Amino acid sequence: MNQDPIIVAIDGYSSSGKSTMAKRLAAAVGYRYVDSGAMYRAITLKAMRTGLAGASGVDEAGIVALLPTTTIDFRPVEGGQVTLLDGEDVEREIRSMEVSNMVSPVSVIPAVRHALTAMQQAFGKSRGIVMDGRDIGTTVFPDAELKVFVDAAPETRAERRFKELTAKGVVTTYEAVLANVTERDEIDRTRKESPLRCADDAVKIDNSGMTLEEQDALLLKLFNDAAGR
Numbered sequence: 001m002n003q004d005p006i007i008v009a010i011d012g013y014s015s016s017g018k019s020t021m022a023k024r025l026a027a028a029v030g031y032r033y034v035d036s037g038a039m040y041r042a043i044t045l046k047a048m049r050t051g052l053a054g055a056s057g058v059d060e061a062g063i064v065a066l067l068p069t070t071t072i073d074f075r076p077v078e079g080g081q082v083t084l085l086d087g088e089d090v091e092r093e094i095r096s097m098e099v100s101n102m103v104s105p106v107s108v109i110p111a112v113r114h115a116l117t118a119m120q121q122a123f124g125k126s127r128g129i130v131m132d133g134r135d136i137g138t139t140v141f142p143d144a145e146l147k148v149f150v151d152a153a154p155e156t157r158a159e160r161r162f163k164e165l166t167a168k169g170v171v172t173t174y175e176a177v178l179a180n181v182t183e184r185d186e187i188d189r190t191r192k193e194s195p196l197r198c199a200d201d202a203v204k205i206d207n208s209g210m211t212l213e214e215q216d217a218l219l220l221k222l223f224n225d226a227a228g229r
């Protein structure tokens with residue numbers, strides 16, 4: 001039986017619940033969890049702070065120039081992990097609606113994708129990793145032993161995200177969240193560089209009507225089959 005650590009790629013639409021899935025699977029099997037969306041959010045935040053992304057648009061060349069001196073990492077904390085941008089804990093800030101509204105235009109920039117893809121591949125070097133995102137199974141780890149593609153109706157996803165944001169104290173409306181989710185879907189799906197797409201060899205899961213427990217059990221079964229456990 002193959003017991004070597006594997007790579008698990010979980011891709012899907014905004015707020016499809018893929019990070020919950022990925023985090024819970026990683027914890028259950030003792031793997032490292034990497035949130036690639038947090039990495040796109042972190043570089044977007046840096047671009048916003050330096051005036052390179054905002055209401056007036058996105059300064060592509062300026063953002064590309066930030067890349068060589070940018071580090072993005074994760075630090076484990078009680079009950080999860082936080083995202084570090086150049087060593088600073090930016091976990092809260094990167095989840096704001098302001099960053100959510102700017103992240104897609106920043107993540108279409110090819111040089112940004114190349115730089116973050118290289119960082120993500122470095123995280124997977126020693127394998128034993130669960131990474132979630134949009135292009136993990138297609139571009140970052142095309143040879144991942146287990147690929148999952150998660151989908152759910154836009155209204156279901158927007159409702160989940162709205163509840164999550166409200167619980168965190170973020171002031172917004174369901175309509176604003178639905179508009180953001182729909183717009184990000186469209187940009188993610190239609191961008192030239194590594195668009196959101198279900199890999200041919202991915203297992204498709206629509207979790208609209210699934211409980212967390214059902215989802216966990218399904219993922220664990222897929223994992224055990226793929227890892228030869």
Ligand code: DC
Pocket residue numbers: 014015036037038040041103104107132133134135136184188
């Ligand atoms: O998973 P998330 O919603 O936190 O991701 C935020 C954005 O980052 C998403 O709208 C598109 C981008 N993204 C990407 O382009 N590629 C990835 N692998 C992950 C996220």
